[in-house]
Amino acid sequence: MEKIAVSGSFDNIQSPEVRFLEEAAKFGPVHVYLWSDEVVKAQTGINPKFPQAERRYFLEALRFVYKVHPVDAVPNPDELPEIEGFKPRMWVVPQDNDTPQKRQYCASQGMVYTVIEEFDLKGFPIPGIPQNLPFLKKKVIVTGCYDWLHSGHVRFFEETAALGDLYVVVGHDENLRLLKGAGHPLFPEEERRYLVSAIRFVKQALISSGNGWMDAEPEIEVIRPDIYAVNEDGDKPEKRAFCEQHGLEYVVLKRRPAEGLPQRESTHLRGF
CATH class of the missing domain: 3.40.50.620 (HUPs)
Structure with missing residues (x-):
């Protein structure tokens, strides 16, 4: 399956962020490029509400996330930082993070660029009972x-x-x-x-x-x-x-x- 990349602070995660990850996971295993506290401050101008270790713990508990990659430097938010041994085939972004620069970057890297529209995130789907959990007696x-x-x-x-x-x-x-x-x-x-x-x-x-x-x-x-x-x-x-x-x-x-x-x-x- 395609390796899917998403990137950001994922600070104070609420339902819109979870819905975004759910939609991204429909394309394949989701790899989260998780910004460090310093990167969040540099990119947003404010300190994150939750430290990176806590944000990572929460993300790894979500059934829509395959793997979290902590990143300590994001020189350009319109590009994905390099991670040794990993190259995604698709970068998925929410509509409000879509930029021409991201599109150009993906084209130059031979990556698929996908935007999740706001209307795709409406509602709260009722999931079926997961079948991949081990059977436990109690x-x-x-x-x-x-x-x-x-x-x-x-x-x-x-x-x-x-x-x-x-x-x-x-x-x-x-x-x-x-x-x-x-x-x-x-x-x-x-x-x-x-x-x-x-x-x-x-x-x-x-x-x-x-x-x-x-x-x-x-x-x-x-x-x-x-x-x-x-x-x-x-x-x-x-x-x-x-x-x-x-x-x-x-x-x-x-x-x-x-x-x-x-x-x-x-x-x-x-x-x-």
């Missing part, structure tokens, strides 16, 4: 808001996926407003479900249909998991009682970022 369910998906969530999914096939139930908008108050959620339920489903550790992401702290009860009845996993913040008496009544193993994990990465909380990222 089913694991986690629930939450995931209103600003970050590296801490990715690490939580990574740890819980080690216990079995991971199903994530995302809280629906109305229930989050009920539990958390005005201004919540920041992102609508379909968008939050889409981002969660893009993480390679997740077998399936669903939207809850119940209410209260056990808003995922209807989905649990359908999935019939063996384990209900939460982090320390998500440990609630209602969840413990439900698991005791239904014979589910209840697992509480400590909040631990991936090695070398900072602790993240959605509240701090949102600002409320």
Whole structure:
């Protein structure tokens, strides 16, 4: 298959960037040229919100990314820096990054140049259940808001996926407003479900249909998991009682970022 290159800072990744990577992956394995913190500052004039190591960790967790190549120098943003032993056949860019100079560069290098139009990125496709994950005997369910998906969530999914096939139930908008108050959620339920489903550790992401702290009860009845996993913040008496009544193993994990990465909380990222 064609080797596909995309390039940029990929800082503070949200659904438009994930949708772009999803569309790029339709052409072949996506290789991300990930700018260093210094390159981001040089090209944009501001420091990245997240350090390169954290941006790389998040990108590598996306099922649409084949490989991440950290780059420490980008003399010209309209050209791809050379990476030893790797030469892409196609450079894919979003519409707002399309330039005549990029087109000329690709023509001079014998590369295919592809622009993803804005209208191609609309909506949040519902993915099928991935078939490339190994079969694990136990089913694991986690629930939450995931209103600003970050590296801490990715690490939580990574740890819980080690216990079995991971199903994530995302809280629906109305229930989050009920539990958390005005201004919540920041992102609508379909968008939050889409981002969660893009993480390679997740077998399936669903939207809850119940209410209260056990808003995922209807989905649990359908999935019939063996384990209900939460982090320390998500440990609630209602969840413990439900698991005791239904014979589910209840697992509480400590909040631990991936090695070398900072602790993240959605509240701090949102600002409320």
